[in-house]
Amino acid sequence: MENERPTRAKARSYSVSFPRAIGDLGVGIGLRDPHYEAFLEGRPRVCWLEVHTENYLGEGGLDLHVLEHVRRDYALSFHGVGLGLGAAVPLDIWHLEKIASLVARFEPAHVSEHLCWSAVPTRHLNDLLPLPFTKESVAVVAQHIDQLQTVLKRVALLENISSHLRFKADVMTEAEFLAEVAAMTGCGILLDVNNLLVNQCNHGEDAVTALASLPLSAIQEIHLGGHLVLEDSIVDHHGSRVSSEVWALYRHAIERFGSVPTLIEWDTDIPAVEVLLQEAAKAEDIRCSHSGLHTDDHAA
Amino acid sequence: MTMPLKDLQRRFSDALLHVGAEDGFLQLVTGGDAQRSRLALYRGNLMQTWHKVLSAAYPVLHEMVGEDCFVALTRVYGPTYPSCSGDLNRFGRHMSELLRAWPPCSAYPYLADLACLEWAVHRAYFAADKTSLSPEDWLQYTPDVLEGSGILLHPAVELVSSRWNIADIWYGHQLRESTLSEMAVARPQHVIIGRPWWIPIVIPVSSAGLAALVALRGGATLGGAIDTALAQDEQFDFASNWRTWVDHAIVVEPIRSAR
Incomplete structure (x- = not known):
C-alpha cells in the first residue's frame, strides 16, 4: 500500500504549535449518567474522568451541574462522538463553537474526536x-482537525475506530492514515487498543503491525474496552470487561509508547463504578510494571 | 479513477436508508456482496439510535403506543425528519407533526399534543440555569412596583395548551403504565413546564393563568399580564397563580425596564 510521508511544506501549511497536555494523567474511567450519584455523593479513587462531549452541549441542567461538581476533584477528557471530521461537508459551526465553549469552561486535559465521518449534506x-483511506480523505480530515x-x-487527539467495512479505494492502512494526519x-x-483487535478480527489487519506504524510521540491517550x-464480525460495544487479548495488546502498546494515560470505556450495560475501578487497577498495574512506578503514585 | 469522497459517502448514506441502494454501494467495499450482513450492522445502528433517542425524549408516548408501534413510528420519523446535528438531544422535535399526519395514529388525536408536552419537558431538561428569587426575596417588592415591572421567566419554562387532558395522561404515566384511550378525555388543559431544580415539572393551570404567563413572556408588565388574564376569566385568582409561579421558580426576578 502507498505510504507517502508528509513533506515539510505540507506540515507548514497547518497550525502545528498548539499547546499539548502536560504530564501523565494515569488511568481514568468514563463518567456516564448511571454513575452520577456515586460521584455526587463520594469521590471514587480514580485519576481522571472521560465524558462524551455531546452529552454536555445543552445550555444548562443536571449534566452540566454534575460536570461542574466532578471537575473540582478530577481532570477531564472530552471525547467527541458527533463532529465527524472525515465528512466531505463543512463542519457544523454551532457544534464547533459549543465544544470550544465547553473547553474554555472546563479546561479538560484532553480533547479528542474519532477518525470517521457522520454526515452528508442532507x-x-x-x-x-x-472512511476510505485515500489521499482525499487525508486532506479532508487534516483540514477539519x-x-x-x-x-x-x-x-486535539484523533482516535482510530473499529469498523465492519473496508474500501477497495484504500491506499494505506488506518495507522498510516493517522500518522500522516498527525504529521x-x-x-x-488517541489509540484505542480494543479497536485494533476488532479490526484484526474483522479485516485480518495485524494489530502489532498497526502499533508499529504509529508515531511514538503522537500517542497521548489509550482506550480499553470490551x-x-x-x-x-466483532463489535466494540464497550459492554464487558477488557478481554485477555486486548490486555496482551495493551502490554505491547505500553512497551512501545510508554505509560500513556489510559481510559477504561464502558457504554453498554454499564456496571457499578467499582467494576470499572477494578479494570482501571489492572491497567495501572501494567503501566507501573513497565515504568517501575508504584500504583499509588498515580492514584487520585 | 477513485470515486470522490462526497459521492462515496452519499452512496453509503443511501445504502443505510434504502436496502435497494446497497448493491451499488457494496461494489465499493472490499469483499463486495459478501459484506451485506456487515453493512446491515450499520443500518441497525442507525435505527437503534433513532429508537433510543426518540424513546428518551418521548417515554410516555412510547409506553402508550407500545413497543411495536413505537418501532414503526421511529422508522418513519428517521427518514422523514433527518437528524441535522451531532447533538442527538436536538433530534425529535417534529414528532407531534408526524403524529398529526401518520395514519396509524389518526384515531388518537391527543397523541400529537402529548408529544408537544413531552418535547417541552425534554427542552426544559437542557435549558439554561437561572437562580430565581426565593418567596422571601419577592416580598421586598411592593405590589405597586411589581405591577409596573416586567417579570423574567425561568429559561426552562415552557407553556403548552391542548384541547385534551394531556397533563392527566402525563401524570398518569409517572405513576403507572396505561394504554391508548384509557385516560384521554377531550377536556382542554393548559400546562406550565418548569425546572426548579434539575428535573422538569409539569403544572396544570387555567387558561387565564397561562395567558398571563404568555403576556409576561411577550414583555408585558405584571399589571398588564393580570389584565390579560382577567379579560379571559373575571374570576382569575392572581394570588394563587403567583404563589405557584414563585414556589416552583417559574418567575425569576422583576425586570424594571419593562413597558
Whole structure:
C-alpha cells in the first residue's frame, strides 16, 4: 500500500504549535449518567474522568451541574462522538463553537474526536462511519482537525475506530492514515487498543503491525474496552470487561509508547463504578510494571 | 479513477436508508456482496439510535403506543425528519407533526399534543440555569412596583395548551403504565413546564393563568399580564397563580425596564 510521508511544506501549511497536555494523567474511567450519584455523593479513587462531549452541549441542567461538581476533584477528557471530521461537508459551526465553549469552561486535559465521518449534506447519521483511506480523505480530515485545533487553540487527539467495512479505494492502512494526519496537523493520536483487535478480527489487519506504524510521540491517550463477538464480525460495544487479548495488546502498546494515560470505556450495560475501578487497577498495574512506578503514585 | 469522497459517502448514506441502494454501494467495499450482513450492522445502528433517542425524549408516548408501534413510528420519523446535528438531544422535535399526519395514529388525536408536552419537558431538561428569587426575596417588592415591572421567566419554562387532558395522561404515566384511550378525555388543559431544580415539572393551570404567563413572556408588565388574564376569566385568582409561579421558580426576578 502507498505510504507517502508528509513533506515539510505540507506540515507548514497547518497550525502545528498548539499547546499539548502536560504530564501523565494515569488511568481514568468514563463518567456516564448511571454513575452520577456515586460521584455526587463520594469521590471514587480514580485519576481522571472521560465524558462524551455531546452529552454536555445543552445550555444548562443536571449534566452540566454534575460536570461542574466532578471537575473540582478530577481532570477531564472530552471525547467527541458527533463532529465527524472525515465528512466531505463543512463542519457544523454551532457544534464547533459549543465544544470550544465547553473547553474554555472546563479546561479538560484532553480533547479528542474519532477518525470517521457522520454526515452528508442532507442528514446527520450519528454514527462513527469508516472512511476510505485515500489521499482525499487525508486532506479532508487534516483540514477539519486543523479547523478544530484553531477554534480550540490547542491540540486535539484523533482516535482510530473499529469498523465492519473496508474500501477497495484504500491506499494505506488506518495507522498510516493517522500518522500522516498527525504529521500534517500536529494533532495527537488517541489509540484505542480494543479497536485494533476488532479490526484484526474483522479485516485480518495485524494489530502489532498497526502499533508499529504509529508515531511514538503522537500517542497521548489509550482506550480499553470490551467487545462483542457476532457470527461474522466483532463489535466494540464497550459492554464487558477488557478481554485477555486486548490486555496482551495493551502490554505491547505500553512497551512501545510508554505509560500513556489510559481510559477504561464502558457504554453498554454499564456496571457499578467499582467494576470499572477494578479494570482501571489492572491497567495501572501494567503501566507501573513497565515504568517501575508504584500504583499509588498515580492514584487520585 | 477513485470515486470522490462526497459521492462515496452519499452512496453509503443511501445504502443505510434504502436496502435497494446497497448493491451499488457494496461494489465499493472490499469483499463486495459478501459484506451485506456487515453493512446491515450499520443500518441497525442507525435505527437503534433513532429508537433510543426518540424513546428518551418521548417515554410516555412510547409506553402508550407500545413497543411495536413505537418501532414503526421511529422508522418513519428517521427518514422523514433527518437528524441535522451531532447533538442527538436536538433530534425529535417534529414528532407531534408526524403524529398529526401518520395514519396509524389518526384515531388518537391527543397523541400529537402529548408529544408537544413531552418535547417541552425534554427542552426544559437542557435549558439554561437561572437562580430565581426565593418567596422571601419577592416580598421586598411592593405590589405597586411589581405591577409596573416586567417579570423574567425561568429559561426552562415552557407553556403548552391542548384541547385534551394531556397533563392527566402525563401524570398518569409517572405513576403507572396505561394504554391508548384509557385516560384521554377531550377536556382542554393548559400546562406550565418548569425546572426548579434539575428535573422538569409539569403544572396544570387555567387558561387565564397561562395567558398571563404568555403576556409576561411577550414583555408585558405584571399589571398588564393580570389584565390579560382577567379579560379571559373575571374570576382569575392572581394570588394563587403567583404563589405557584414563585414556589416552583417559574418567575425569576422583576425586570424594571419593562413597558
